[in-house]
Amino acid sequence: MAGSEQKEKIIRFYKGTEGAETAVKLVDLAEQVKRSQKFRLSGFLDPYGQEIAETVAANYPGIRVDFHGGYHGAERQRAMFIDEAFGGNPDFNIVVIKASWNGQFEHIGHRDVLGALMGQGIERDRIGDIIMGAATARILADEQMGTYLLDNLTQIGHSGVSCVLDDLSNIAPKEERCKEIRATVASLRVDSIAASGYGTSRSHAAADIAADKLRLNWQPVKNAAQAVKEGDVLSMRGRGRVEVVEIKGQTKKGRTVVVLKRYI
CATH class of the missing domain: 3.10.290.10 (RNA-binding S4 domain)
Structure with a gap:
């Protein structure tokens, strides 16, 4: 099947669904890999987006897709489309930013953290999982967005927060019951x-x-x-x-x- 036919077939399949916009972006990445014979990296995808990425890769012979969210068991993951002839070992470019606040005076939840990020105009696919701790939130992000958060995430709700670059190895693997x-x-x-x-x-x-x-x-x-x-x-x-x-x-x-x- 010709490239343009592959592209139209997938876009037509997802047209009118919640995944339509994601499908267009992922097909474009696969087309770029086909032309360059290298690799392309998506933003963070929810499980449905990951399913779309697998569908896209299955329709492009010679291209495979790998996923990573920064730690084992991550829900939101980046997709990497790779030409099977490409010999490199590309990185997923994921970092984790640890935001901390005074837990004695303010309770901050996942929704508050996500709201603060979206309130800054950050697109959702630039952010991975948000892992809540005791008066802390670990925010998975792409490298460029991580740098932005270090400089600009100073408040969540009414609370001042401080951000540092954390180590991905500090995130415990998610154990599903x-x-x-x-x-x-x-x-x-x-x-x-x-x-x-x-x-x-x-x-x-x-x-x-x-x-x-x-x-x-x-x-x-x-x-x-x-x-x-x-x-x-x-x-x-x-x-x-x-x-x-x-x-x-x-x-x-x-x-x-x-x-x-x-x-x-």
């Missing part, structure tokens, strides 16, 4: 699977869908009746992810047996 759930459901509707995975009722799950809280494969769920299949991933901010591991068949009463994994 996981529990297996075996359930029987009336159908493979997304509200039914979400109810089993998150331990709630179908009506509650439907309300979460109506409130745009639930994602299926990192895309908004438009309809509670949407079907799920093996390998699908449900996610809800603050409540973790649920993976549909196996669909085992039906019981004598006509209910479907499913095996789910919930990551917290």
Whole structure:
């Protein structure tokens, strides 16, 4: 398939979805790699963006994609498209800035830190994970943005903060807790699977869908009746992810047996 056809095929697939803008950026990076036979680096991507990057790489023979977010288990990661003939070992150019404040007088949360960054006009893809600690926040960023934060991030909310360049090795790998759930459901509707995975009722799950809280494969769920299949991933901010591991068949009463994994 010609390059222009590959490009149009991918952009058309994501057109009208939450990932449309990301798809255009990533396809452009892949096209640049194809021409230069070297590598190109994306901004920080959420899991859905990473899925798009994998789709893009799969449509460009001779190009592979690697991911890194600064530490093991990072949710937001940069994608690197690399020509397989390229012999170099390029760097992901990720740094971590440690912001500190007086915890006796102010409680600062993840949302406050992100709000302070966005309030400075920083684009979201310049920032990776934000790891909260005791009166500290470790902010993953690209190298250029890290330098900017050292000079300009002086306040979060009403609190003054001081920033230093930290070492990536100081970030502990993220350990995901996981529990297996075996359930029987009336159908493979997304509200039914979400109810089993998150331990709630179908009506509650439907309300979460109506409130745009639930994602299926990192895309908004438009309809509670949407079907799920093996390998699908449900996610809800603050409540973790649920993976549909196996669909085992039906019981004598006509209910479907499913095996789910919930990551917290």
